[in-house]
Structures are given as structure tokens and as C-alpha cells.
Amino acid sequence: MKMLINGKQTDASDGKTLEVWNPATMELIDTVPSATPQDVEAALDAAQLGKKEWRDVVLFERVAILRKFVSLIDKNLDTFAKMISAESGKTLVSCIDEAKACMGIFESYCEKAKNYGGETLPFNSEARVKGDIIFTLKEPLGVVACVVPFNYPVELYAHKVAPALVMGNAVIIKPSSDTPMCNIFLTQLLLEAGVPGAAAQIVTGSGARIGKQIAESPKIDAISLTGSTAVGVETMQNGAKNLTHVFLELGGNDPLIVFEGADLDQAVAETLAGRASNAGQTCCGTKRLIIQNSIKEAYTQKLLEALKGLKVGDPLDPETVYGPLISERAAKDVEQQVQKTIGQGATCLYGGKRYDTTYFEPTLLTDVTMDMDIAGDMEIFGPVFPVIGFDTAEQAIEIANHAPYGLSSGVMSPDICTALKVATEIEAGTCVINGCGNYRSSHLAFGGYKMTGIGREGVTQTLDEYTQTKNIALKQMLK
Structure with missing residues (x-):
């Protein structure tokens, strides 16, 4: 598969490529170009024309084009889902769900855009504007760089590309080097649906090689990135010299707090939903289990039995709960983090080992x-379930807020007052009562506190962030 620059399928100018591997079988799937600085600059130059061409397409026509794009995904759904599974290692069932989520997100942004606009300001609110009619228009920012991660490459493509395009921005998409194929495929469908080639481009290559160039470019008006906190900080620093709008969704170490009296079977089910999904490679997945000491032993035993029953393996098997991690490197990182936690005093009650190169035991x-790294700033992107005890609600909140991140959270308690106390005092962008924090809808203002990032993704808010407001004053029109 090739890059798409100015509407043309393009190899890297120096001919270099990146290999795309199936993490479940360790088979080579395909290669993609490894973009050079010259390739990136060509895309940036084309985007300057593309932003004007696409901006001038009226809203109802943009919506029609994007809805045609949705229909093309639906037409290719089965083939597309197998492509996602092959390069990501995710179960086929979850890939079908993710493709459908992508379709729904585009539809939701289209509908929102049709009902989104400026406002008329208060008339005669001050003596100095007496008789003036003042109103606002929403205009596109220009060119938006969309940096898409490997773990949800289709859903997060939609959350970045859909609001940018529907509001008339051009996009340059930078996919993860692990999962570039599904993003290339989606971009091909955008062009097939009628988006101009200069308005939707995709460049492939390592972030280290081309990410800095994109972030530093004065030809970029906004960057939307989902990734690690370290990369987010670097991206913001690189964009600062041009005052580029930067939207970041970064690290997380999300807690699930379970109080005495909660239904333990339900608590375990929510634990699995929060952590086993996608082999634990989920930004808002539950990564710390904060359990009241009076029920900790009973909860732990139920969780142990549930983990023993998890089917891990072939992503194409409909009974598989999760497949491999995205790469051998990722699996080794999780193994090292588990060993570090054991070295700090934790007990490994079950699992703890990598096998078949990329798989990791629950x-x-x-x-x-609370003094261990896993309870603070060490985010484990894998199927690891650390249990931390507490006695009082105040202790639970202190443990939860101990991490430098604050993406999502969950609390389970039979006492709604206790649950609401946690929800209001926890430092996180989302708190789910009666469930885990692995929770997202297309409309949710998704994002977090502290080192988790800046900005929100979701139909209710993102159009504000992908547009700029222009004031227009009609002076002394009404005397």
C-alpha cells in the first residue's frame, strides 16, 4: 500500500519502506512507504491548496460526500474488518464493532455540523455599539494534522478526521507504523467518495522521522494526537513556535474503585470489560483496581477464577477474548513492568509471562x-490486573488521584452518595458510576485532567476546537 499525496498513490522519494506484520502470526502482511522530509513537504504544500478547495465546498455538499464515504465503509465492511484484525491483532468481532463505530462517528459529526453555527450577539448591550448588528461565523482552521495511534486506529481516525473535514479543514493523516493499512484504506475511500486529493492526504513513516517536521511546520494550523505523554509534550513544544492549536489525548492509569456491598460478580465483569478488552491496550482501560479491604479477598478470588477462564489466542476465533499485543517490543515492555512491580513487593497470583512472541498471560x-510505580505513573498497556486495598472513601480517592494522569475512572457502590462523592472528587475527565471507566460514546467529551492531555474529542465539543470564530459587525444598521 502507498501514501496518498495530492490525490496520487506515492512511494517514498528514496524508495524506503516499512514492514507491516501480523502480531498474531508474525507473518509479513505488506509494506508501506517510509516518508522522507521531501515527501512530507510535498503533502504540506498540497494541503495549502486543498484547504481552500475543500473550504469552498458548501456544507451540505461536504456532508453528502462524507455520507457516501460511510456507505463505502459499509460496502467493504467484512474485508475491512479482516484488514484491521490482521495488522492490529484485535479480535475480528471487535474490529467489526470498531468499523461500525467509525461509520457512526462520521454520521454524528455530519448531523451536528448541519445544526452548528455562530450566534447573534446581544443588541444594544453597550452605548458604543448602539444600532450595530453583530454576529459570528464559524470558519475552518486550515490544515489539521491527525496523528492516529495503533490501538483503535479506525475509531480514532474518525474522531480526528470527521470533525476536521466536515467543517472544511484539510487533513494530513499520520498513522501508527504498526497499523497504517486501515488508515490508508479509509483515506482511499474518502477520495473515492469525492474529497479532493489535496484535502485528505496520508503520509506513512516513523514518528521520530517525520512527526517533528509536521509539528514544527508553519503550514499546519492544528495537531490532534493520541499517544504517549512524552510524545504529546514534545509535539506541543514543537508546535509552540507557530502557536499551532494542539489537542492531546495521552497517558492514563485509570482506576476502578469497588466498595463493600457492591455486586462482586458485576464488579468482576466490569473489571474484565475494562482491562481484558484489546489485550489491555486501551487508553481508558481500567489499570488500577482499588478494592475496599473488607471485600478484597472475595473479589480477588472471583477475579482469579474469571481470569483462568479467559480464552486468549486466535483473533479470528469468535470465542477469543483477546489476542496478541501489538508487537514483540510491546509484550517485552509489559513483561519488564510486571517484573519491576514484583520486585517492588507485589505478589503475582496468576500469569505474568509473555509467550509466542507477542502474547501475554492475563x-x-x-x-x-500506593508507593509502587504501577499505582502512580507507570501505565501498563497489557492485560495486567493490580489490586490495591483501601478502608475509607477518602483513602480510595487519594489512591486514585495519586497518578499524574486523569483520563477515566469508575466506581461501584450500593450507596449513591458515596459514588457521587468519588465522582466529584476524582481527578479524571470521566467517572462511570456502577461500571468501569472503559466507556466512550461518540458524543462524550472524551479527554482528561493533568498529564492526560489538552482538549476533548466528541461530537458535543470538537467542532468548536476545529473551527475559529469570526465576528462580523454591521455598524449602525438600526438607529
Whole structure:
């Protein structure tokens, strides 16, 4: 598969490529170009024309084009889902769901855009504007760089590309080097649906090689990135010299707090939903299990039995709960983090090992305390379940807020007052009562506090962030 620059399928100017591997089978799927600085500059130059061409397409026509794009995804759904599964290692069922989520997100942004606009300001509110009619228009920012991660490459493509395009911006998409094919395929469908080639481009290559160039370019008006906190900080620094709008969704170490009296079977089910999904490679997945000491032993035993029953393996098997991690490197990182936590005093009650190169056992860690890295700034992107005990609600909140991140959270308690106390005092962008924090709708203002990032993704807010407001004053029109 090739890059799409100015509407043309393009190899890297130096001919270099990146290999795309199936993490479940370790088979080579395909290669994609490894873009050079010259290739990136060509895309940036084309986008300057594309932003004007696409901006001048009226809203109802943009919506019609994007809805045609949705229909093309639906037409290719089965083939597309197998492509996602092959390069990401995700279960086929979850890939079908993700493709459908992408379709729904585009539809939702189209509908929102048709009902989105400026406002008329208060008339005669001050003596100095007496008789003036003042109103606002929403205009596109220009060119938006969309940096898409590997873990949800289709859903997060939609959350970045859909609001940018529907409001008339041009986009340059930078996919993860692990999962570029599904993003190339989607961009091909955008062009097939009628988006101009200069308004929707995709460049492939390592972030280290081309990410800095994109972030530093004065030809970029906004960057939307989902990734690590370290990369987010670097991206913001690189964009600062041009005052580029930067939207970041970064690290997370999200808690699930379970109080005495909660239904333990439901708590375990929510734990699995929060952590086993996508082999634990989910930004808002539950990564710390904060359990009241009076029920901790009973909860841990139920969770242990549930983990023993998880089917891990072939992503194409409909009974598989999760498949491999995205790469051998990722699996080794999780293994090292587990060993570090054990070295700090935790007990590995179950699992703890990597196998078949990229697979990792469901791992239950007990005797975890707040002073361990796993309870603070160490985000484990894998199927690891650390249990931390607490006695009072105040302690639970302190443990939850101990991490430098604040993406999502969950609390389970039979006492709604206790649950609401947690929800209001926890430092996170989302708190789910009666469930885990692995929760997202297309309309949710998704994002977090502290080092989790800046800005929100969701139909209710993102159009504000992907547009700029122009004031127009009709002076002394009404005397």
C-alpha cells in the first residue's frame, strides 16, 4: 500500500519502506512507504491548496460526500474488518464493532455540523455599539494534522478526521507504523467518495522521522494526537513556535474503585470489560483496581477464577477474548513492568509471562501499594490486573488521584452518595458510576485532567476546537 499525496498513490522519494506484520502470526502482511522530509513537504504544500478547495465546498455538499464515504465503509465492511484484525491483532468481532463505530462517528459529526453555527450577539448591550448588528461565523482552521495511534486506529481516525473535514479543514493523516493499512484504506475511500486529493492526504513513516517536521511546520494550523505523554509534550513544544492549536489525548492509569456491598460478580465483569478488552491496550482501560479491604479477598478470588477462564489466542476465533499485543517490543515492555512491580513487593497470583512472541498471560497482581510505580505513573498497556486495598472513601480517592494522569475512572457502590462523592472528587475527565471507566460514546467529551492531555474529542465539543470564530459587525444598521 502507498501514501496518498495530492490525490496520487506515492512511494517514498528514496524508495524506503516499512514492514507491516501480523502480531498474531508474525507473518509479513505488506509494506508501506517510509516518508522522507521531501515527501512530507510535498503533502504540506498540497494541503495549502486543498484547504481552500475543500473550504469552498458548501456544507451540505461536504456532508453528502462524507455520507457516501460511510456507505463505502459499509460496502467493504467484512474485508475491512479482516484488514484491521490482521495488522492490529484485535479480535475480528471487535474490529467489526470498531468499523461500525467509525461509520457512526462520521454520521454524528455530519448531523451536528448541519445544526452548528455562530450566534447573534446581544443588541444594544453597550452605548458604543448602539444600532450595530453583530454576529459570528464559524470558519475552518486550515490544515489539521491527525496523528492516529495503533490501538483503535479506525475509531480514532474518525474522531480526528470527521470533525476536521466536515467543517472544511484539510487533513494530513499520520498513522501508527504498526497499523497504517486501515488508515490508508479509509483515506482511499474518502477520495473515492469525492474529497479532493489535496484535502485528505496520508503520509506513512516513523514518528521520530517525520512527526517533528509536521509539528514544527508553519503550514499546519492544528495537531490532534493520541499517544504517549512524552510524545504529546514534545509535539506541543514543537508546535509552540507557530502557536499551532494542539489537542492531546495521552497517558492514563485509570482506576476502578469497588466498595463493600457492591455486586462482586458485576464488579468482576466490569473489571474484565475494562482491562481484558484489546489485550489491555486501551487508553481508558481500567489499570488500577482499588478494592475496599473488607471485600478484597472475595473479589480477588472471583477475579482469579474469571481470569483462568479467559480464552486468549486466535483473533479470528469468535470465542477469543483477546489476542496478541501489538508487537514483540510491546509484550517485552509489559513483561519488564510486571517484573519491576514484583520486585517492588507485589505478589503475582496468576500469569505474568509473555509467550509466542507477542502474547501475554492475563496477570493478577496482589499486595500492590500506593508507593509502587504501577499505582502512580507507570501505565501498563497489557492485560495486567493490580489490586490495591483501601478502608475509607477518602483513602480510595487519594489512591486514585495519586497518578499524574486523569483520563477515566469508575466506581461501584450500593450507596449513591458515596459514588457521587468519588465522582466529584476524582481527578479524571470521566467517572462511570456502577461500571468501569472503559466507556466512550461518540458524543462524550472524551479527554482528561493533568498529564492526560489538552482538549476533548466528541461530537458535543470538537467542532468548536476545529473551527475559529469570526465576528462580523454591521455598524449602525438600526438607529
